[in-house]
Amino acid sequence: MSRIVYVNGEYLPEEEAKISVFDRGFIFADGIYEVSAVLGGKLVDCEAHLARLERSCGEINLPLPWSRTELVAIHEEMIKRNALDEGGVYLQVTRGAADRDFAFPKDIKPTLVLFTQARNYVNAPTVKTGIKVVTFPDLRWERRDIKSVGLLGQVLAKQYAAEQGANDAWLVEDGVVTEGASATAWIVKGKTLISRPLSNKVLPGITRKAVLAFLAETDFTFEERTFTLEEALDAEEAFITSATAFVMPVTSLDGHTIHNGAPGPTTLRLREIYVDFARKGGVLG
Numbered sequence: 031m032s033r034i035v036y037v038n039g040e041y042l043p044e045e046e047a048k049i050s051v052f053d054r055g056f057i058f059a060d061g062i063y064e065v066s067a068v069l070g071g072k073l074v075d076c077e078a079h080l081a082r083l084e085r086s087c088g089e090i091n092l093p094l095p096w097s098r099t100e101l102v103a104i105h106e107e108m109i110k111r112n113a114l115d116e117g118g119v120y121l122q123v124t125r126g127a128a129d130r131d132f133a134f135p136k137d138i139k140p141t142l143v144l145f146t147q148a149r150n151y152v153n154a155p156t157v158k159t160g161i162k163v164v165t166f167p168d169l170r171w172e173r174r175d176i177k178s179v180g181l182l183g184q185v186l187a188k189q190y191a192a193e194q195g196a197n198d199a200w201l202v203e204d205g206v207v208t209e210g211a212s213a214t215a216w217i218v219k220g221k222t223l224i225s226r227p228l229s230n231k232v233l234p235g236i237t238r239k240a241v242l243a244f245l246a247e248t249d250f251t252f253e254e255r256t257f258t259l260e261e262a263l264d265a266e267e268a269f270i271t272s273a274t275a276f277v278m279p280v281t282s283l284d285g286h287t288i289h290n291g292a293p294g295p296t297t298l299r300l301r302e303i304y305v306d307f308a309r310k311g312g313v314l315g
C-alpha cells in the first residue's frame with residue numbers, strides 16, 4: 031500500500047504527490063523541516079517541535095500561515111490515514127515556487143509537505159549493542175540553530191560513516207565535538223552528563239530539553255560545556271539524543287571502544303525514562 035502524503039492542503043497517494051521544479055526548497059534549500067516521533071499512534075512532544083518550526087521560520091522570514099492547532103491536526107490526520115503506530119512524521123515548509131531569483135519573491139505562497147515513515151524506535155536493535163560513531167569535520171554554515179533543509183554537511187558525514195561501517199557521525203570543529211550529524215552528542219563522567227550549550231553552532235534538540243527536564247527524577251547532574259574528541263574517547267559513557275533515536279548509547283567512537291563496549295547504566299536509565307515519557311505523548315509537565 032502506498033503512503034498518503036500531504037501536499038498543500040491535499041492528502042494524496044505518494045505517486046501523485048508533486049511539487050514544482052521551481053520550488054525554492056529544491057532550488058535554494060530555502061525551507062525548514064521538523065520530524066516528530068509517533069509511538070502507539072500518538073505524537074511525541076509535537077508542540078515543542080512546532081515551536082521550534084515557528085522559530086526557525088521566523089529566523090529566515092518565512093511566513094507560516096498555519097496555526098499550531100492546524101499543524102497538529104494535519105499531523106494527526108496523517109497518522110490516521112497512514113495507520114501509523116510507530117515511526118515519524120516529517121514536515122517540510124519552503125518559501126514556495128517562483129522563477130529562480132535569490133531575493134524573496136513577492137506574493138509567494140509557502141509549500142507545505144508532510145509524509146510518514148514507519149519505523150521501530152523503541153526496540154531498535156542498536157539499543158542492545160550501542161551505535162558505532164565516526165567523526166567528520168563540521169562543514170556546516172554558521173546558523174545551525176535553524177532547522178534548515180540544507181543538509182549537505184550532514185549527508186556527507188553520514189555517507190562517510192556508512193562507508194566506514196559505522197551507524198552515525200559526530201561533527202568536530204577545532205578539536206571540539208559540535209553535535210551528532212542528526213542528534214545531540216553527550217558524554218558521561220561519573221554521575222555527570224556533559225553536553226554543549228545552545229548557540230548558533232548547534233540545533234537546540236527537543237529531546238535534549240526533555241532529557242534535562244527528567245534529571246530531577248534521577249541523581250544525575252548536568253554540566254553544560256563543550257567537550258573535546260579526546261575527552262569523548264576517554265568517557266565512561268557516550269550517547270546521542272534525537273526525536274527518532276530517543277536516547278541511544280554510543281559504544282564505539284572512531285574505532286575506540288567507549289568504556290567496556292556495552293551500553294552504560296546512565297544511558298539506559300535515561301532511555302527508559304524517555305520511552306516512558308514518549309509513550310504518554312511526550313508532554314513535559
Ligand code: PLP
Nearest residue numbers: 212213214233235236237272273
Ligand atoms: N542536532 C542536529 C543537527 C539534528 O539534525 C537533530 C535532529 O534532527 C538534533 C540535533 C536533535 O534534535 P531533536 O532532539 O529535536 O530531534
